[in-house]
Amino acid sequence: MERMQVAGVTIRDVWRAQKRIGSIVSKTPLLFSQHLSDRLEANVYLKLENMQPTGAFKLRGAANKILSLTKDEKDKGVATFSTGNHGIAVAHVAKAANIPATVCISRRVPQEKVKKLKRLGAHVEIVGDNQDDAEQYCYELENQSGVTVIKPFDDPEVIAGQGTIALELLEECPEIDQAVIPLSGGGLLAGISLALKSTDATINITGVSMEKGAVMHESLKHGRPIVLKESDTLADSLLGGLGPDNRYTFSMVKQLMDKSVLVSENSIAKGIMFMLEYHKMAIEGAAGAGIGWLLGEESSKYKNIVLVISGNNVDHDTIRSLTGKY
Known part of the structure; x- marks a missing residue:
């Protein structure tokens, strides 16, 4: 079997990362979401990276x-x-x-x-x-x-570190056939996708971005990294450019991602409030984006879906402002 290598990063790098970071990083829970599962007639799981000591997968x-x-x-x-x-x-x-x-x-x-x-x-x-x-x-x-x-995403060690999420997913849910992942600079999606597709190339990778300033989504449409003006959004963690000399994440996301979707601010807000209502957790907009997208889907052809809940660093005022609206 040929070893999968994308932009110089391999599954061996991800395993090395898991060993290196074990004393600092928590193995996060995989939570079954009954409400989302019933809605989509599938098994939907939430990978709770919001429970890292720093509150996010980063x-x-x-x-x-x-x-x-x-x-x-x-x-x-x-x-x-x-x-x-x-x-x-x-x-x-x-x-x-x-x-x-x-x-x-x-x-x-x-x-x-x-x-x-x-x-x-x-x-x-x-x-x-x-x-x-x-x-x-x-x-x-x-x-x-x-x-x-220390680059936020476009670095082999950073990508491999984020990929350790996939090793935990495969251990707890080896039947996974779709991963829904917040998408910005692409380090999270690139690392998880590399590890999952090294195991089974048929696993679907869906990247989720906000409608305002979705730089990777638009860059892929243009065939090269572009610069977008940033706008205020609930998913502020997904803001930022790809960098003037992107060496890794653009090509990895282009090769490994199956689908890129955009969600409205309204959908992101619904995702945040869903997590608060059904799972009693406050999450940031980037983490709510994937939930918001799934809530807008009437059904799914996949049977075992994992959403990466990327973080919980949300302003209290944001939660208060949404509570009266949704």
Whole structure:
């Protein structure tokens, strides 16, 4: 059997990542959703990455990258750019390993995430109105001080780290035939897809983005990474560009994803409130996007569906504002 390798990342890299990050990352529960299952006449499971210590899946990729650095690189410190969750993950790992960390974010990042970054001891730089501005400043820091930039998604170790989710899925639900995954820069979808399709190429991979600023979705339509203006959205974690020199995630998503779908803000809100009502969990908009999409489907041809609940870093004010509407 030929080994699957996409953009230089292999299933062996994912297994290495699982071993490396075991002391920092939690194995998250796979929750059966009775209501969604009844609605779609299928078995629908929720992979609860919102239960990571940092509240999101990003911990996996950040841990794998940072723990792979040399001692000299660790001593010089790390920096990253983020819409919030990746920065929180980098700050968490850096604090545990006693490594200096700087997180560059845009003004669009919710205050709840900014406060969390500061509580973790990271130096926070707020730059510009979008992730591209924060990214540019982050690389300026790299040139000035020699810190190592921990990319949010377009990095082999980060991709492999996110792929460890799939190893857990296959252990708990080997019959999985569809994975519904939030899609932004593509690190999460690329890692999970590589591991799942290395096991069974027929497993369907569906990426879910918001209608406003779905950069990977639009880039795939254009055949190359493009730049989109960011807009306010409940799924703020899915904002951000693909980077001017995307080397891994664009090609991996293009090769591995079977379907890309967009959901409205109304559907995202319904997904958030569904999780609160039926499973008593507060989740962020990016995590609610997949639920919102499934709630809009009348049936499914798949029998064992897994939704990745990517994170829980949502502002309290957002939950309060939605409670009276849905």
